[in-house]
Amino acid sequence: MQLQNHLIFKPPFLLFCFLIYIGCAKAQVSIPPKPDGFWYHNRAPNPDSVVIEAFFDPLCPDSRDSWKPLKEAIQNYGSSIALVVHTFPLPYHDNAFLASRALHIVDKLNVSVTYHLLEAFFGQQEKFYGRATSNLTRAFVQEEIARFVVDTVGRSYSPAIFGGFRDVNSDQATRISFKYGGLRGVYGTPTFFVNGFPLPDAGSALDNNGWLRILDPLVNKQGSHRG
Secondary structure, three states, X not given: OEOHHHHOOOHHHHHHHHHHHHHHHHOOOOOOOOOOOEEHHHOOOOXXXXXXXXXXXXXXXHHHHHHHHHHHHHHHHHHHEEEEEEEOOOXXXXXXXXXXXXXXXXXXXXXXXXXXXXXXXXXOHHXXXXXXXXXXXXXXXXXXXXXXXXXXXOHHHHHHHHHHOOOHHHHHHHHHHHHHHHHOOOOEOOEEEEOOEEOOOOOOOOOHHHHHHHHHHHHHHHHHHHO
C-alpha cells in the first residue's frame, strides 16, 4: 500500500513522513549487530543467487496479496532465488508496529516459524486493525497479539513471547527495520528489490507472470555463466 494515496488528504502526515526521511538520511543511525531481515527457509544467498528483498507490513492487504505469487516464484526457482523479508510497519495501519515486533520476537526464538507467523497475520489481518481494535487500548491489543502469536507458534513459547514484548531489544529491532527501509527509500508496502535494484510500482502486488518476466532472464543468465 502506497503512502501517496493517503498523503493527498493528510498534509500533516506528509510533513511527518518528510521528517522521518530527513531523520533517517541525516541523523546517525546505529549500526545493528547483524544485517536486517528474515531469510526465507533460513537460507542465505550463495554467490550465484538472485536476491529478492521484500519490505512487508504484516497488516497491509497489498503485502498480503503479494505473498502468494512471490512464494510460488521462490518455490518454482528453488535455490536460484534467495528471499529476505524486512518489516516496514506503515504508520496509518493500526497495530502494524506491534505485529512487526511479534515477528522479530519469534524470529529470535525460532527462525523456522517466522514465516508461519507472517502467513498467519496475512490470513487474519482484520482482527488487528480498523473497527476491530478502534475502541481498545494499545496495551490490550498487545496482549491479544501476544496470545495470537502463542496460538500460532505453540504454547511452549508463551513465556518468551510475552516477555519479548517487555524486552526493549525487540522494540529496537523493529525500529531498525523501519529505519533501514527509510534509508533505502521505501515509502509503501510491498516494496521489492532484486539484486539491490528497486522494482517499479511500490505498494502494488506482483502476480505470477510479473515475477516470471523479472526472474526468468536473471536465472537463465546464472545458468549460462555457470556453464
